[in-house]
Amino acid sequence: MQQIHLLVVIYHDFRYNKHMCVAYPGKILSLDGRTAKVDFAGNVVSVNIGLVDTRPGDYVLVHAGMAIESMGEEKARSILNVFAEINEF
């Protein structure tokens, strides 16, 4: 339940850009030149990957529609947990 709540919050933040400067981790599904399809807990968004070296399966930290850092799953999970915590209240 809490997980679903988090997804809704993340999706909401993305859609409506409540925080212009927060960055969220998502998983790369596919690449097309300098754009990637990134999965944020089920919401697939196009992301510019001009700043990072990455490939499908990697996680990227995304800010303003651009990946600012790539990372493994473990690091991404630990960051996601933080957002779960922040959004809990």
Add this chain to the structure above:
Amino acid sequence: MSFEDKPFKIMEVCGTHTSAIFKSGIRDLLPENVRLVSGPGCPVCVTPPSYIDRCIRIARTPGHVLLCFGDMMKVPARGGSTLSDAKAAGRSVRMVYAPFDALALAAKNPDIEYTVAAVGFETTAPAYALLIEEAQARGLTNIRLLTALKSAVRAIEWICETGEDVDAFLCPGHVSVITGSAAYAPLAEKYGRPFVVAGFEAKQLEAAVRDCICGGSGVRNLYPEAVSEEGNARAKALLETYFDLTDAAWRGLGTIPRSGYELKSKYARWIPDQVRDDTPDVIPNAAAVIAGADPQSTAAAVSSDTLPPGCRCGDVILGRIDPPDCPLFGGSCTPLRATGPCMVSSEGACGIWYRNRSPVIAGADPQSIVIY
């Protein structure tokens, strides 16, 4: 003097930190002499009112559409009106979630000029450089950037230069992803204070606060999941290629030398025609402050210059007062109808304090922060 008597001020430069710290309850667990103050860490809050005027002017021009982040919609312009008001009055204002949304719009409607309200710090600025590259690659000529991009690291440096009594800095997490933790090394060396890069989790923040108090001068990176020492090299190269560091106006603070990213003249075609010949805003204070004038009186002068009457955003983002100390807080200034930008933005200090009026102690054990 023992530690217990000495006031100790920690500036959480980043708005997201302010928010996370509130929710963690850390604020309530600190000894009385330790104060956490908000810094100029929200790009929306520090955008000067004249910039919003320009945005509205562009939205009013036939054949033009202004694209902006949602956070910008309720920031008051000089006369108090907002982009939200402009939109309601039928002006062409459109919210986007990323600057790159301009690409599809521009391709679909080649007769319309899309101006992106390019606001942000080091974190966001590379996105606008990438947007230009992408627009160029796709042969799109109907995109413009109205920039108000700023360097958060420069703002931190300026706060040190002016001699504000800040004892330690919680450095912004996502800015540091780009700049790298090494960006603070010269500051730590010159000003002999702790610069701690922090993540956003309660435990990380607690550790960072403790490190600020006990760790002494130097740079520490407590957010290694995302932040490296050298930062993102490609992003830094893009910033160098596309932007010049120029003097920039910060709402509530005044003009800070070499703190703004402006497009280099060879990229002038991406600047909207309406503003190309505008004279830049000069808010006369930073120079005076640096030259050693009394910061209190200069801040007052600046506030009356750039902020609505009574609004004390400048003092809030320098950590001189907490938001509830502003006489308008919660009265005539609330998130629904804000007087100052710090109440509007989701990362603005006043808005965060307002929404967290009765701070929750998020399951934190009061014994868990051991500082002495």
